Amino acid sequence: SAVISQKPSRDICQRGTSLTIQCQVDSQVTMMFWYRQQPGQSLTLIATANQGSEATYESGFVIDKFPISRPNLTFSTLTVSNMSPEDSSIYLCSVRQGPYGYTFGSGTRLTVV
Amino acid sequence: QKEVEQNSGPLSVPEGAIASLNCTYSDRGSQSFFWYRQYSGKSPELIMSIYSNGDKEDGRFTAQLNKASQYVSLLIRDSQPSDSATYLCASGVQTGANNLFFGTGTRLTVIP
Numbered sequence: 215s216a217v218i219s220q221k222p223s224r225d226i227c228q229r230g231t232s233l234t235i236q237c238q239v240d241s242q243v244t245m246m247f248w249y250r251q252q253p254g255q256s257l258t259l260i261a262t263a264n265q266g267s268e269a270t271y272e273s274g275f276v277i278d279k280f281p282i283s284r285p286n287l288t289f290s291t292l293t294v295s296n297m298s299p300e301d302s303s304i305y306l307c308s309v310r311q312g313p314y315g316y317t318f319g320s321g322t323r324l325t326v327v
Numbered sequence: 328q329k330e331v332e333q334n335s336g337p338l339s340v341p342e343g344a345i346a347s348l349n350c351t352y353s354d355r356g357s358q359s360f361f362w363y364r365q366y367s368g369k370s371p372e373l374i375m376s377i378y379s380n381g382d383k384e385d386g387r388f389t390a391q392l393n394k395a396s397q398y399v400s401l402l403i404r405d406s407q408p409s410d411s412a413t414y415l416c417a418s419g420v421q422t423g424a425n426n427l428f429f430g431t432g433t434r435l436t437v438i439p
Contacts, residue, residue, distance in 0.1 A: 247426050256415060256431040257371070306370055308427075316361070316419075316427055318370040 215311050216241050220319030227297055227326050234293045235322045237307035242287035247308040248280070251321075257306065263290045297326045330354075333416050333430035341438050346403040348433050350416030353397070357418040360392055361427065362401045365413045375401060406437040 217240045227233050237246065245264055249257040260280055261269040269282040283291045294301050307319040330353040340346045348362070359378050363371035377383045377390040377399070389402040399418075403410055413434045417427040 257427075257429040259426050259428075262426055304370075315373060315376065316417075317373070321370040323368075 215315065215317050216243065216309050218307060218309060218317060218319035220307055220322060222322055223320060224323040225325070227324065229298050229326055231297055232293055232295045233297065233324060234291050235305055235307075237290050237292075237319050239288045239309055243309040244287070245310055246284065246290045247310075247316075248282065248290075248292045249306045249308060249318075251304040251306060253303070260292070260305075294324065297324075299326045302326045331416055331418050331428050331430040333414075333433050335431055335433060337434040337436055339436045339438055340406050342406060342408060344406050344437075346406045346410065346435055346437070348401040348403075348414050348416075348435065350399040350401075350430055351397055352399065352416075352418045352428075354418065354420070354428075355394075355397065356420050357428075359419045360390070360399045361417040361419070362388075362390060362399075363415040363417060363429075364410075365415055365432065367412075371415055403435075406435075408437045408439050411436050 219238045221236050247262055248260040250260050251257045259272050260275045261271045263269045263282045263284040265284045265287050279295055281293045302325050305322045308316050333350050362375040364374050365371045375388050375390040377392045380392055380394050383390045387404045391400045413432040415432045416430040419427045
């Protein structure tokens with residue numbers, strides 16, 4: 215299965231600032247997915263990132279708040295902009311492996327103070 | 328709205344017992360189903376996938392799918408303390424956005 219390197223693994227940020235999270239995959243993938251996992255909750259899809267096109271955002275998530283880049287088939291970034299304490303979560307990237315399997319990066323634990 | 332529901336637990340079983348985890352889903356278009364294990368502070372790890380009605384066994388794990396009842400379950404035989412984790416059920420569709428929809432997870436504790 216694909217290996218996903220995600221960084222940073224954790225960060226503590228001041229409110230009002232932005233953080234960019236990076237995911238590097240060891241193989242080419244068509245779609246990458248960004249999820250958020252708030253404390254004690256399950257995973258919520260933020261957006262789907264396709265190479266060469268704009269990301270598709272789920273309801274409740276907007277590009278101005280979570281801009282995504284997908285410059286090639288192995289790399290993507292998610293930026294959490296103008297952060298507030300409510301953005302404190304674990305952020306995870308994921309790729310689809312073959313027809314059905316999905317693999318996750320190690321996650322970024324974000325704390326906004 | 329695609330929903331996946333799980334009993335949040337916590338579920339406690341003694342070591343060596345069978346742990347039974349259950350999940351229901353609302354979208355009849357769902358075609359693929361997954362069980363992920365998530366240790367505290369770690370990312371989810373895929374342990375089972377199932378696409379057809381019936382049982383699928385892999386070592387100590389058995390996934391069961393009943394599409395008519397929109398029900399998925401995971402059985403863990405001979406439970407070990409290392410199985411203590413949160414188990415996430417997820418469903419997906421074969422076409423379209425191809426993303427997964429997750430349940431809130433069931434926290435399992437295996438008592439030595």
